[in-house]
Amino acid sequence: MAAGRKPAPLAAYVRKRDFTKTAEPRGRERKRPQGLYVIQKHRASQLHYDLRLEAEGVLKSWSVPKGPSLDTAVKRLAMAVEDHPVEYGSFEGIIPEGEYGGGTVMLWDTGRYELENGLTWREAEEKGRIRFTLQGKKLKGVWNLTRMRGRQWLLIKSRDAYASKDVDITLEKPRSVKSRRLLAGIARAEGGDVSRAATGDPKPAK
Ligand code: MN
Numbered sequence: 001m002a003a004g005r006k007p008a009p010l011a012a013y014v015r016k017r018d019f020t021k022t023a024e025p026r027g028r029e030r031k032r033p034q035g036l037y038v039i040q041k042h043r044a045s046q047l048h049y050d051l052r053l054e055a056e057g058v059l060k061s062w063s064v065p066k067g068p069s070l071d072t073a074v075k076r077l078a079m080a081v082e083d084h085p086v087e088y089g090s091f092e093g094i095i096p097e098g099e100y101g102g103g104t105v106m107l108w109d110t111g112r113y114e115l116e117n118g119l120t121w122r123e124a125e126e127k128g129r130i131r132f133t134l135q136g137k138k139l140k141g142v143w144n145l146t147r148m149r150g151r152q153w154l155l156i157k158s159r160d161a162y163a164s165k166d167v168d169i170t171l172e173k174p175r176s177v178k179s180r181r182l183l184a185g186i187a188r189a190e191g192g193d194v195s196r197a198a199t200g201d202p203k204p205a206k
Helices: 011-015 086-090 121-127 183-190 194-198
Strands: 036-043 047-055 058-064 076-084 093-095 103-115 129-136 140-149 152-157
Touching: 011 076, 036 058, 036 086, 036 129, 047 076, 047 086, 058 086, 058 152, 076 086, 086 103, 093 183, 103 183, 103 194, 121 129, 183 194
Parallel strands: none
Antiparallel strands: 036 047, 036 103, 047 058, 058 076, 076 152, 093 103, 103 129, 129 140, 140 152
16 A cells, blocks of 8 residues: 555445445545444444444444443454445345355344544544444433453443343344344345344344
8 A cells, every 4th residue: 555545435345345245335435424323233253233323424333242231331342344335324234144244134223423522433433432322213321332452341330320230131122123124034025145144133032
């Protein structure tokens, strides 16, 4: 890379994908900020939850293996991954097997967010302390992303009226906010691997 030249914002996203094979959007940078917040539940080689916050024209993204917890004592590992286009925020469906992230994607939660502490995105990211309020359909209230080292961050709920020790939100609200489907339902409707997708859904009550 030429000295002083920044890579295109979505270069890593585009490099990892073959848009003739995957239904994921090619997308591009957006200049007008709208404070979009998204979590996609993704049954790929491993089940995880992709947390995305719109900033600097893209969706800044973290892969959270265990998903969010409403318990303020629980610290969830959140691995920073490549920026995604804003258009990705409405994607739900199948990524073909053998392609990057192959498996089933569910739009698990969406809404808006606001940064707290009066910092710009750049300042908060450089400090490794991103504090934000969510106004989602499932997640609300104040949350924190705190950088440990490199790409490793922790996602932690702040103490407020939306915190809870008793509710596992991933089990209580396992369905898509877009289609009300479970992972298995998405895979069945869209030609994915239903039995593999189903391993990401809660076990039916006995
Ligand atoms: Mn993912």
